[in-house]
Amino acid sequence: MHYTFQFGEILKHWPDLLSGALVSLLVAFIAFWLGCLIGLAGALAQQHASIWLRRLVRGYVVFFTNTPSLIQIFVLFYGLPDVGIVLSPMTAVLIGLSLNAGAYLTDIMRSGLVSVKKAELEAAATLNMSAWQSFRYVTLPHLAKTIYPLLSNFFIWIVLGSSIGGLFGVNELAGQAIEISSTSMRSIEAFTVTAGIYVVLTFIASAFLYAVGYWGFRVRARFI
Amino acid sequence: MLTLTQQLTNLMGAFTLTFFLQAAWNTLALAMMGCSIGLVMGFLIACVRRTRTRLLLPLRALLIVLVELMRRIPFLVTLFLTMFTLQGVGVDLSFFTIALIAVCLISTAYLAEIFRTGFESVPQAQIEAAQTLNFSQSQLIFLVMLPQAWKVVLPPAFSFMVSFIKDTALASQLGVVELTFAGKILITRGYSSFLIYGLILLVYFAMSYPLSRLGARLERRLGQPTAKPSASFQPPAALTAERLS
Amino acid sequence: MPHLQINDLSCSYGNLKVLNGVNLTLQQGQVVSLIGGSGSGKSTLLRVIMGLTHPDTGSIDVAEQSIDYTSAQSIRKAREQIAIVFQQYNLFHNMSVLDNVMVTPVKVQKRAERQVREEALALLAKVGLQAKSDVYPSELSGGQQQRVAISRALALHPKILLLDEVTSALDPELVGEVLDTVRQLAKDGMTMLLVSHEMHFVREVSDVVAMMDKGQIVEMGSPDQIFNNPQHPRTQDFMRKIAWH
Numbered sequence: 001m002h003y004t005f006q007f008g009e010i011l012k013h014w015p016d017l018l019s020g021a022l023v024s025l026l027v028a029f030i031a032f033w034l035g036c037l038i039g040l041a042g043a044l045a046q047q048h049a050s051i052w053l054r055r056l057v058r059g060y061v062v063f064f065t066n067t068p069s070l071i072q073i074f075v076l077f078y079g080l081p082d083v084g085i086v087l088s089p090m091t092a093v094l095i096g097l098s099l100n101a102g103a104y105l106t107d108i109m110r111s112g113l114v115s116v117k118k119a120e121l122e123a124a125a126t127l128n129m130s131a132w133q134s135f136r137y138v139t140l141p142h143l144a145k146t147i148y149p150l151l152s153n154f155f156i157w158i159v160l161g162s163s164i165g166g167l168f169g170v171n172e173l174a175g176q177a178i179e180i181s182s183t184s185m186r187s188i189e190a191f192t193v194t195a196g197i198y199v200v201l202t203f204i205a206s207a208f209l210y211a212v213g214y215w216g217f218r219v220r221a222r223f224i
Numbered sequence: 225m226l227t228l229t230q231q232l233t234n235l236m237g238a239f240t241l242t243f244f245l246q247a248a249w250n251t252l253a254l255a256m257m258g259c260s261i262g263l264v265m266g267f268l269i270a271c272v273r274r275t276r277t278r279l280l281l282p283l284r285a286l287l288i289v290l291v292e293l294m295r296r297i298p299f300l301v302t303l304f305l306t307m308f309t310l311q312g313v314g315v316d317l318s319f320f321t322i323a324l325i326a327v328c329l330i331s332t333a334y335l336a337e338i339f340r341t342g343f344e345s346v347p348q349a350q351i352e353a354a355q356t357l358n359f360s361q362s363q364l365i366f367l368v369m370l371p372q373a374w375k376v377v378l379p380p381a382f383s384f385m386v387s388f389i390k391d392t393a394l395a396s397q398l399g400v401v402e403l404t405f406a407g408k409i410l411i412t413r414g415y416s417s418f419l420i421y422g423l424i425l426l427v428y429f430a431m432s433y434p435l436s437r438l439g440a441r442l443e444r445r446l447g448q449p450t451a452k453p454s455a456s457f458q459p460p461a462a463l464t465a466e467r468l469s
Numbered sequence: 470m471p472h473l474q475i476n477d478l479s480c481s482y483g484n485l486k487v488l489n490g491v492n493l494t495l496q497q498g499q500v501v502s503l504i505g506g507s508g509s510g511k512s513t514l515l516r517v518i519m520g521l522t523h524p525d526t527g528s529i530d531v532a533e534q535s536i537d538y539t540s541a542q543s544i545r546k547a548r549e550q551i552a553i554v555f556q557q558y559n560l561f562h563n564m565s566v567l568d569n570v571m572v573t574p575v576k577v578q579k580r581a582e583r584q585v586r587e588e589a590l591a592l593l594a595k596v597g598l599q600a601k602s603d604v605y606p607s608e609l610s611g612g613q614q615q616r617v618a619i620s621r622a623l624a625l626h627p628k629i630l631l632l633d634e635v636t637s638a639l640d641p642e643l644v645g646e647v648l649d650t651v652r653q654l655a656k657d658g659m660t661m662l663l664v665s666h667e668m669h670f671v672r673e674v675s676d677v678v679a680m681m682d683k684g685q686i687v688e689m690g691s692p693d694q695i696f697n698n699p700q701h702p703r704t705q706d707f708m709r710k711i712a713w714h
Contacts, residue, residue: 066432067425068393071404075425078411079418156296163298167397174300187308195297195305202296353559356519357573357625358548367572371563 010189013180020176021197025205027090027172028159031097035158036151038098039105043113046106057106064103070164072096077168089168097165101158108154112147113139152209156202163198173197228416240410247406248427250320254392254402258324259385262331269332270339271365287336294333300394302326307398323395327388334384342377343369379443386435390428403427471533472497472629472660473518473551478527479684480510480517487513488524489684495629495662500655502663502671504695505681506707511664512556514681515631518662519553520544532628549578552622553631556638558614560606560621566593567602570621578625585624592620596650612643619650629660636667668711672696680704 042057049057064072073096076087087095116139124134166175177194181187269287272280294302306326310317317325346369354364396404407424411417473495480488488510495501503511516522518529523538530536531550537543560569570589574580593599596616606614615635622630632651636644648670655661655674665671671678671692678695680688680703688701699705 062433063425063429066390066436067428068390068404070393070396071407071421071425071428074404074407075418075421079416079421082416082418160296160298163300164394166300174298177301177304181304181308188305188312191301191305191308195293195301198298198301199293199296349555349557349559350561352521353555353561355521356548356553357621358545358577359573360577363576367576368561368563 005189006186007189007193009184009186010180010193013176013184016171016176016180017173017193017197020171020173021201023170024159024162024165024172024174024201027094027097027162027165027170028155030094031101031162032155032158034094034098035101035105036109038102039107039109042102042106043109046110047113061103061106064100065107069096069100069161070167072100073164073168089165089170093162093165093168093170097158097161100161101154104154105151108147108150109143111150112143115146116142148213152206152213155209156205159202159205160198173201228419243410244403244406244427247401247403248431250400251389251392251402251428252431254320254323254327254395254400255385255389258327259331259335259388261328262333262335263381263385265328265332266335266337266339269336270343271361273336273340274343274365275361291333291336294330295337299326299330299391300397302330303394303398319395319399320401323392323398323400327392327395331384331388335381338377338380338384339373341380342373345376346372375446379439379446382439382442383436386432386439389432389435393428471495472499472531473662474530474533475514475518476528476530478514478517478524478529480513480522480524487684488517490527491681491684491686493679493686493689495660497628497660498658499676500659500661500663500674501677501679502665502675502692503679503681504665504668504671504707508683509681510684511681512633513684515553515633515662515664518547518551518631520548549625550628551631552625552627552629553633554615554618554622554635556634558606558611558618558638560614560617562606565603565605566598566609566617569606569617570624573621574624589620589624592623593617595653596620597646610643611639612646615639615643615647616650619647619654623654629662630654632661632663632665634664634666636665668696680707682707 042061045053045057073092076096077089077092080087080092120138120142121134124138129137162172163174165172166178169175171179173194177190181190184190269291272287273284275284297305303323303326306329307319307322310322310325350368350372351364354368359367392402393404395402396408399405403424407420410420471494473493475491475493478488478491479486491510491514493501493514503514505511513522517524520536520538528535529547531547534546536547560566561572564572567586567589570592571582571585574585574588575582590599590602593602596619598613598616598620601609601613601617606617609617619635635651636647639647644667648667651661651663651670652674663671663675673692675692677689678692679686680695680699680701682703688695688699688704695704696708699708
C-alpha cells in the first residue's frame with residue numbers, strides 16, 4: 001500500500017471542523033425542538049382530536065417514518081423550485097429534518113401520553129384543575145420523566161442524522177469533511193478525523209443528557 | 225424540461241419502468257444482504273462477548289470498541305470512509321460492493337447490540353443450570369440461549385433491517401445505482417424533480433410500510449411485555465432497545 | 470473412599486465472608502443434611518461444589534480427586550459425578566419435559582438416543598410424570614417441575630446428588646410429592662447432600678445433620694443428637710425458634 005497518512009493536513013483545518021461540529025449541534029438542536037413541538041401537537045391530536053385530524057396525523061407519521069429523510073429533503077430543495085418555492089440549503093435541511101423528527105417524536109410523545117395514568121388525571125380533575133393546568137402540572141412532568149431516555153437517544157440520533165446536510169452544502173461537520181476532503185485530497189484522513197469528532201460529540205452529548213436526566217429529572221437509565 | 229404529459233407517458237414506458245424496478249431491487253438487495261450478513265456477524269460478536277477467558281480479552285475489548293464506534297458515526301461518514309479506504313488500499317470493487325461492505329459493518333454493530341440485549345434477557349438461572357449439566361459454550365448458546373433469546377431479538381432486529389432500506393438512499397452518493405441514484409439520472413434527462421422525487425418517496429414507502437407493518441404484527445405476536453413505542457419508530461429503536469433495558 | 474470431601478473451605482463475596490472454614494465428608498450412600506438460618510452459607514456451599522462459585526481457600530475432593538478451580542476441565546470432571554437440583558427447578562423453558570431429561574445424556578454425555586429415551590421415560594414414570602413428557606415446563610405445577618428436575622439430574626447417573634431447598638419454592642400441598650421422591654432416592658442408596666427447611670423430613674431421611682451458621686458448620690451429628698440434644702448454643706437457639714412439636 002503506497003499511501004502515507006498525513007493527518008496534519010487535516011488537523012490544520014481544525015477551526016472549520018470545530019465550527020462544523022457546532023453547526024451540526026445547532027441544526028440538531030433546532031430540528032429536535034421543532035420536531036418536539038410537532039410531535040407534541042401530533043400526539044395530542046391523536047389523543048383528543050376529531051377522527052379526520054387523527055387520520056391526517058397518522059398519515060403524516062406513517063409517511064415520514066417510512067421514507068428516507070434524504071429524499072424528503074431532496075423534494076424540499078430540488079423539487080419545490082419546480083413549483084416556484086426556492087429554499088436555501090440550510091432551510092430545506094432544517095425543515096426536512098424537523099418534519100422527519102416530528103413524525104418519530106409524535107410516536108414517542110404518544111407513548112408517553114398514554115402512560116400518564118388515568119387516575120392522576122382524574123385526581124387533577126377532582127382538584128378542579130383546568131385542562132391547561134392539568135396538562136401543565138400532571139401530564140407534562142410525567143411525560144418528561146417517562147420519555148426522557150427516549151428523547152435523549154433521539155437527540156443523539158438527530159445529531160448523527162444532521163450529517164445529511166453536508167450533501168446540500170450546509171457547512172455542518174460532514175459538509176466540512178466533504179469540503180476538506182476534496183480540497184486536500186486527503187479523503188481517508190478527513191473522514192477518519194470527522195468520524196472521531198462525531199464519536200466525541202455524541203459521547204459528550206450523551207454524558208450531558210445523562211447528567212441532566214440524573215439530576216434534573218431523576219431518571220436512572222443506562223448510560224452505555 | 226419535458227412537459228408534464230410527456231413525462232408521465234415516458235414514465236409509464238417499459239424502459240423507465242424496468243430501470244426503476246432494477247434500481248429498487250438494488251436498494252432491497254443492498255439492505256437485505258447487508259443486514260443478513262450483519263445478523264450473522266452480530267450474533268457471533270455477541271457470542272464472543274459472552275466468553276470470559278483472559279485469552280480472548282483483547283478481542284472482546286476490540287469488538288466492544290468497534291461496535292460502539294460504528295454506532296456513533298453517521299452512516300454517511302461510514303459510507304464515505306469505507307469507500308475512500310478501500311480505494312486507497314487499491315482494491316477495485318464496484319460501488320455496490322463497497323456500499324455493501326459499509327452496510328455490513330454498520331448493521332453488524334447495531335445487531336450485535338440487539339443480540340447482546342437478547343442474550344442478557346435469558347435468566348441467569350437457565351445458564352447456570354446448563355453449566356452444571358456440563359453444556360459446552362456452543363451447546364449453551366444453541367440449545368438454551370438462542371431459543372429463548374430470539375423472541376427478544378427478532379422484533380428490533382427486523383425493524384432495524386426494514387429501516388435500513390431507507391438508509392440505503394445514502395449509497396446513491398457513492399454512485400451505487402439504487403433508487404435515489406436512478407431518480408437523479410431521470411432528472412438529468414429532463415424530468416421534473418418534484419415529480420421524480422415524489423415518486424421515489426412512494427416507492428420507498430411501498431417497500432418499507434408493508435414490512436414495518438409485518439414487523440409490528442411480529443412484535444405483537446411474540447408478546448413483548450415492555451410497552452416500548454411501536455415498531456414504526458425505527459432506527460432509534462435499535463438505540464433504545466439496549467439503553468432502556 | 471469418601472465420595473465427597475470438603476476441606477477447610479472459605480469463600481467470600483466482596484467483603485462478606487460467606488463460607489469460613491467448612492469441613493465435611495460425605496461417604497457413599499450417606500444422606501447428609503445442612504440446616505441453618507438464611508445467610509449461613511448452605512446454598513453457597515452447594516454452588517461451590519458445583520463450580521458456580523469459586524472458593525478462596527480450601528479444597529473439595531470428589532472421589533479423592535481435588536477440584537482445580539482454575540481449570541475448566543477439572544470442574545467439568547467434577548460435574549460429571551455430581552448433579553444438583555435447584556430451588557427454582559431451572560428446567561429449560563424452551564424444551565419439553567422429555568427433552569429436558571434427555572438433552573444432557575444425549576448431547577453432553579454422548580449416549581445413544583434410543584437407550585436414553587427409554588431411561589428417561591422410566592425415570593419420569595418413577596416420579597409419575599410419564600404422561601407429561603411432551604408438555605412444556607410452563608404448563609406444569611411447581612411440584613411437577615421439581616420432579617422433572619430430579620429426573621433430569623438422575624438421568625446423568627450421578628454419584629452424588631445435591632438438593633438445594635428443593636421444596637422451598639413450592640405450594641405446601643405440592644411439597645409432599647417431591648419429598649416422597651427424595652425419600653425413595655435415599656432408600657435406593659443415593660449419596661445426597663441436602664439443604665432443607667423441612668425439619669421433619671430432614672430428621673427422617675438423614676444419616677448426618679450439620680448445623681451451619683455464619684459460614685461454618687457449628688455442630689454435626691446424627692439427627693437424634695442434633696434435634697433432641699443440641700450442644701452448640703446456636704443449634705439450641707435454632708431448635709428453639711423453629712416450630713417444633
